[in-house]
Every structure is written in structure tokens, then in C-alpha cells.
Amino acid sequence: MTNPLYLPELRGMLAENDAQGLREFCTALHPARTAEFMDGLTADESWRVLQHAELPLKAEIFCFFPEELQVEILEAIDRDEAARFVGDLPPDDRVDLLNEIKPKIVAELMPLVPVEERRDIQRLRAYPEDTAGAEMTTEFARLGEDCTVSKALEEIGRQAEELETIYYIYVVDNEDHLHGLVSARQLLSAMGNPETPIGQLMERDLVTVHVDDDREEVAQKVARYDLLAIPVVDDEHRMLGIITHDDVLDVMVEEAAEDAYRAAAMEPLQESYLGTPLMALTWKRGVWLTILFFAAQLTVWVLREGQGTLASVPWLVFFLPLVISTGGNSGSQSAALVITALTAGEIHLGDWWRVVRRELAMGFLLGGFLGVCGYFCALVAAPDQVSPTAALVLPITLVLVILWGTLAGSLLPMLFRRLGWDPALMSNPFVAGLNDLVGTVIYLNVAMAVL
Amino acid sequence: MTNPLYLPELRGMLAENDAQGLREFCTALHPARTAEFMDGLTADESWRVLQHAELPLKAEIFCFFPEELQVEILEAIDRDEAARFVGDLPPDDRVDLLNEIKPKIVAELMPLVPVEERRDIQRLRAYPEDTAGAEMTTEFARLGEDCTVSKALEEIGRQAEELETIYYIYVVDNEDHLHGLVSARQLLSAMGNPETPIGQLMERDLVTVHVDDDREEVAQKVARYDLLAIPVVDDEHRMLGIITHDDVLDVMVEEAAEDAYRAAAMEPLQESYLGTPLMALTWKRGVWLTILFFAAQLTVWVLREGQGTLASVPWLVFFLPLVISTGGNSGSQSAALVITALTAGEIHLGDWWRVVRRELAMGFLLGGFLGVCGYFCALVAAPDQVSPTAALVLPITLVLVILWGTLAGSLLPMLFRRLGWDPALMSNPFVAGLNDLVGTVIYLNVAMAVL
DSSP, X not given: OOOOOOHHHHHHHHHHTOHHHHHHHHHHSOHHHHHHHTBTBOHHHHHHHHTTSOTTHHHHHHHTSOHHHHHHHHHHSOHHHHHHHHHHSOHHHHHHHHTTSOHXXXXXXXXXXXXXXXXXXXXXXXXXXXXXXXXXXXXXXXXXXXXXXXXXXXXXXXXXXXXXXXXXXXXEOTTOBEEEEEEHHHHHHTTTSTTOBHHHHOBOOOOOEETTSBHHHHHHHHXXXXXXXXXXXXXXXXXXXXXXXHHHHHHHHHHHHHHHHHHTTOOOOSSOTTTSOHHHHHHHHHHHHHHHHHHTHHHHHHHHHTHHHHHHSGGGGGGHHHHHHHHHHHHHHHHHHHHHHHHTTSSOGGGHHHHHHHHHHHHHHHHHHHHHHHHHHHHXXXXXXXXXXXXXXXXXXXXXXXXXXXXXXXXHHHHHHHTTSOGXXXXXXXXHHHHHHHHHHHHHHHHHHHO | OOOOOOHHHHHHHHHHTOHHHHHHHHHHSOHHHHHHHTBTBOHHHHHHHHTTSOTTHHHHHHHTSOHHHHHHHHHHSOHHHHHHHHHHSOHHHHHHHHTTSOHHHHHHHGGGSOHHHHHHHXXXXXXXXXXXXXXXXXOOEEEOTTOBHHHHHXXXXXXXXXXXXXXXXXXXXXXXXXXXXXXXXXXXXXXXXTTOBHHHHOBOOOOOEETTSBHHXXXXXXHHHTOSEEEEEOTTOBEEEEEEHHHHHHHHHHHHHHHHHHHTTOOOOSSOTTTSOHHHHHHHHHHHHHHHHHHTHHHHHHHHHTHHHHHHSGGGGGGHHHHHHHHHHHHHHXXXXXXXXHHTTSSOGGGHHHHXXXXXXHHHHHHHHHHHHHHHHHXXXXXXXXXXXXXXXXXXXXXXXXXXXHHHHHHHHXXXXXXXXXXXXXXXXXXXXXXXXXXXXXHHHHHHXXX
16 A cells, blocks of 8 residues: 655656666556655656556546646647647546646647547637536547447447546437437346347436536536436537546535635635745735725724714723624524525525525524623623613614624525525625624614614 | 426326336436425325335435435334335445434334344444444445456346446455455456456555545545545455445535535534524524624623723724724635645645745735725824824734734634644634634724824
8 A cells, every 4th residue: 555666766767767667656556646656756757757657547647647747747848749648638637737738838739739639629628617518528438229238348348448437328329419328337237138239228317417507517416316427418419528426526626615715705716725826815815805895994984973972882882893793693604504505406596585584583583692691791891881771782783783694694695696696705705794884883873772 | 308297197196006107207217306206295105106116226216315204204114114125225325314213213123124234234333423434335346356357247247236336346355355446447348358367457556545534534535536436444454345426425515514604603504404493503503603702702801991092092993893804804814725725635734834924924915905005094084083193003903913814814723633623613703703802902002002
């Protein structure tokens, strides 16, 4: 399980041109692990080690390199060599990679890529980012309905090296219309009847995605139906490609990270935390921080208008952050609940009234309880300044800000979904900013009414 | 792709006892879709429809029912029948299910479950929640090293119906020590040499997880190495089970939801939003809301101590929410960056100094820019009250609270990881609460120093 090789030894083998040792290194391990053990080599060294692996292993190891290294290698090596290698990479991976390479170099490479691969690349690059089309690979196992079990097994054995998955074989007609699916499992179970046409075995009720579907929808379908791969079709139900389970996992990881950034009011990162230049990172944070800063000027204005009340009842200020943060917290909770339920498909826009009723009920319960706590806190915190009547400002305010938090936190994500935007955008910072403002307004008005 | 059947028709077929129609309904579609079309039937009706599917299809459709329905069915039907059916379910799914059923009924069922399955259930239930052991299934394809390609193909064809995946075949010795892995892909490619022993084909460098590993680690490995399934081993490298790609996807979905709840200061839900009783939901929110509420009393106390300053400089109050929320927002951003990078394995605890330097640099840049904005905002907001010197309170405070936010937001998640806790616990509410307090302290002290 552990590898006896270390970087100095790899470098030693490169210096001595130890072809056998390097070949063994490339083939002994899982390709991902081979790539990990090379971590620390320069782009040039990595590429020289890789020459000792044959295709498709060479491409597999390469795909496990960090993206920055992949880009560096392809930009550094001879254009002809790079173009040929690009032709050998899996269709979905090479498109992702070309999107990261300098456009000038891509323009030099493309004419050198073999014509069939070049067309495939151009087609895939035309699909908008984050759609099924942009995520799919165009290499998949396809056979006609008349093909027999024994011929099908032979055929997929022959294609095994080239295809990303051979465990789902798609049954298509001459125009690539998708008719059904036979799994390797079914073929192996049917080995006893080698002459059966696969049209008799195939499943006809297939779960598919449209080429324009969002990749998050794709991930949800694959998760829901426990699929190894999902076929991507066009308007005429012609099969264009597949998206495999491992790509779906990657999509999930990326989407989860994006949601986490959005929830903290940041533009999602394209690269790793330490790999993103400091100024780029500052910019991604600064944009939203500045927007929220200027939005908070509204609260400044509200407090300036209320300065008469604040001056005559100084203890009101003590509870200002408490009131605001309690409303904000209840709003974040509602937003997290509704966003998660929307994403999981547990609730739909039509359920809005049920959601609102639940949230209001919870708002009353939580607000009532914390209101009682707040009443006594006020009396305890400033016994010399707060009368039992004046202290009523707190429970009334707390009930109202918590109710407002639950309403805004639950309805705004649903509104965003309705408008076709990502509800996750609506999670913390906006709700929080809005709650600061509304919480302050409520607090000052309740205070003026009671006192 | 669309199904012509609707609930009334299903009910009609049940009333007429239309065995052929119901059998066709059960077999025509993907099992997940069959289950979806039955949505709305009672537990009794669902179970009666299911009688027309044979094993293992019956178990597959059942596993796609919502969990509440599965529980209701098993609790309602005859104990003998339920026990036999439990024996037929996939090992990992039935353990999850039994954990949801009333303990009294489980105690009645268990003695009726066939002995081999009963032992398996008891073993799996002994693993702590969220470990690899609790997630794995004990049914997988295993063969000896001497087995030939043709015999291996025959064998997995025979077992195809019973196993969750036949695409990875594990090579073990008599004591179940894991030696290697042969994929169905390799076997199919090697069909031309049927007498080759699989020991010659197998990969020996396997990625495995330990039975006590956290399920999040399992998911990360499967995602990193693009696996269909990962073997679960004990201390002696004996193979205990596998975790398949579809279960990993489910883990990812659940973990993402848990993180979202934690980030919003809530206990994760066990069931769906609408399925969780109102009081349970209120409790899960209320606990943290109350803790944060009482933590905010510290801010009340700080402001009461500072009331002299606030009374003599009334305009300070206008900017209190702004100062607090800006610090809170920069802290959330840092926390989101560091938590995401930690989870993805991009940074490690040893990188803490690099992280702190980056965060401090960003804190200075962001604080400097917003400080300048804040200076002019103060002059504009209350020109009659704020002198050019007094306005300096804002830029100084903003730089300090933003620096504090970036430091706390980046270091606290790393501290939590160091203590073996989930860094995601450290995201929004705690950092936010702490920032409220520290921000207020900084603001008042800067004001006293400047004025």
C-alpha cells in the first residue's frame, strides 16, 4: 500500500534514464496515486516521467495531475506533441483543460489536433458552462438492437480500453435515437443464451437529461436513480453523450463549495485557496463586502432619524446588537431550512403557504420564549433605568423581528427560485443585511409606541 | 418515457385483482420510477402492489419508497412476512431501516429473520453511526487468486442478481485478507485468454478505507480516485464489505445539508422539512438561538459599561450595526474560505501561518478601502455632529474589526479541526456572535481613544 519511491529517487531515475524503473513506477499504482507521488516534480520532469506510461494509462495519470500542472505542461511542450496528446485525452476532460489554456496557445494547437477530435472539441466547447452538454463525454458504448449477447460481450471487451464506462451499453438506431440500455450485468447474466438479441434484454424506460439541463439537475437525477452514468439527449431524443458517476461526484463537490462561498457573500473561487492570487481573492470578497457596507448605510440613516428616542432612553442602545442578531439568526435558520428542502426537491414553490404557516408558527414559539427571556434580561441588565412597563419593548420587538426573520428567510429563497435564480444566493448575507435594517426600524418604532 | 397509469387506475387494478396489469406496472419502469408512480397509495396498497414484483425487483422498488412509508409498511404487515422480507433487503439498507423502526417491533422481528441475515444485521448495527462500517454492505463479489478468467465471468454472471455491484471483483484468501481487485472491464478485455488466472490480471495497489473511518473521508476518497466502490477493511486488512458509488452520493447530499444547517446554527434534521414535527423543528432551532441569545448578553454588558461615551457622542450609535456587520461579514468570508479549503484537503493545519498571513493581508486591503469609505460616510451622515478628527473613529475601527474578523474566521475552524471537531461547526453563528462582541469592544475603545 505504501510506495518506496520518493522524489529524489524519481529524479535519480530520470537522470540515469532508467526506463524500466520509470515504467514500473507508472504501472504499479492506481493512476491517482502515481500522480500524487509525482507531486513536487516540475512540469518538465512530470512530462518526462509520463513518457514511460503507455496510452490510455498516460492520459489517466495526466488527468489526476492538478489542473495548474496540466496547463503548464501543455503550454510548455512542443505544439505538435501537445496537440496529439490532447486528441488522446477523454473528451470531457480535454474540453475543461482547453478552457484553462491561454487562448493564443489554443489557437495554435487546434489546427494540429486530428480532425475528428477537433470537431468533437468544437462541438463540446459550444455548450454553455454548467450545462449537461458541457459536462458530458461523447465516448460511450453503443450497439444496435439486433446485436446478440455474445457479439455484444465481444464488442465491449474490444472497446474496453477506450471508453470511460463499458458497464452501460446504449442501444441506438442509425440516427443515434436512443431506444434502450443493456447493462454489462445483464449481458453477463445472459451469457448462457449467447444468441439472444440485446433488444430483448434492454430496459426501455430510461432516465435521461437534456443537453441544456443544468448540471445540478443532472447530479440530482443520478443520485436519485442510483445510476452509473446518465445519457444526454437532444430535442429529438438523439443520444449525444453520457455523464458518468465520477463526474457527478465532482459536480457535487464543486456545487457544495460554491454554495458555501455564496452563503458567506463571496464570488466562488475557480482555483484552490492558496492557488488564487491575493488580489483576486480580495476582489472576490471586496465586491460583496462593499455592497453590504453601503446597504448598511440605510441602518445608519434609520438610527439618525431615531436619535431623539435613543437620547431620551439611553438603555435602548444596549440591546440593539442583541435584537438585530436574534432576528438575523432566526432568518438564517429559516433560509437554511427552505434552501436545503428546495434543493432536495422536498418542497416546491406551490407549497409556499404551508411553509409560511410553519415558519410563522415557529416564529411565534421562538419569539415568545426569547421575548420572555428578553423581558427579564432588560430588568436585570439596567434595573435603575428600566421600568417594568418600559421593559415590554424587548419582548414585543423580539417577537416581531423573529417573525420577520422567519418570513424573509423562508419567502426570499422561494422568490429567487421563482425568478430562476439560485436560492442559495439568498442565504446569509442578504437576509442578514435586510434583518439589520428591518430589526432597527421595528425596535425604534416599538420603543416610541411603548414609551 | 411517460407512464399512462395513475393512482385511480392502480387502485382499480388492485380492486379487480388484475395480476397481469400489476406485474406489468412493476416491471415496465425503472424501480425508482415505479416507486414514484405509487406515491399517494397507502402503506397497505403499496405493499399489495409490490406483491406482483419478484425478488430482487420487489426489494429494489421498496428501497425507493420514502423512508416513512417503508417503516409504516414493515410495522403494519405480519411479523413473519416482515422478517422474511427484511432478510431479502440489501444489508446496508435494512440496517438503516431497522434503526427507524420502533425498538419493540425490531425485538419481535429479529428472532424471525433467517439466522445468517440476523448475524449480519447485528454485526452492522454495532458500528457507530457515520462510520464506514455503518455505511457498507457485506455483499460483494469475491474470488480466489487461482480462479481463471472464464470461471470468474461465469461466477459473476451467476451472482449478478444478488450483488449490488459485480463490476469490481475482490481477490481474497481464505481468511478474507484483501489481495487485489479485478474489474469486469479487465475480465471482458481478457475474454480471449479464458485460462489466465485472475491473480495475474489483478491490481494490487488498492485504495481502501478502515471500518472506523468517518463516512466523509470515505466520500472524499471515492471522489478523488473515481471509484465505483471502495473496500472496507479491518486492522488486519481483512475485507468486511464495500461502499458503492450511489451510497457515496447519498452521503455527500446528506453531509452538504448538515453543513448548511450547522452554518445556520441548527441541529441537522433527520427527516424532511415538512415531515419533521413542528415542535421538533422549533427545538432544533431554539436550542442554538437561545445559546446565541444569552451569548449576546455580553454585548449588552459592554454597551452598558460604555454608556458614558455613547451619551456624550450620540452619533456613534448610528454606525454600531454597520461596524458589527462589516466585521461579521469579513469573518464569515474567511471561515467559508478556510472551511472549504480544509474539507477539500487543499490546506492542512501545518499551513496555518501561510493562511494567517494571507488573511491579514486581505484584512488590511479590505479594511483600508472600507475605512476610507467609512470616513466619508461619517462626514456625510451627520455633518453637524461629526468633526473631521472625530470621523477618524470609523476608519480605525473598521480596519481593526475586519482584521479581527479575518483572523477569527480563519483560525477558529483550524483550531476546531485540531481538536477533532467538525470545522463547519465554526462557520457563521459563532464567528458572528464573537464578532458582535469584539466589534463593540473595539468600537467603544477606539472612540474613547480618539475623542
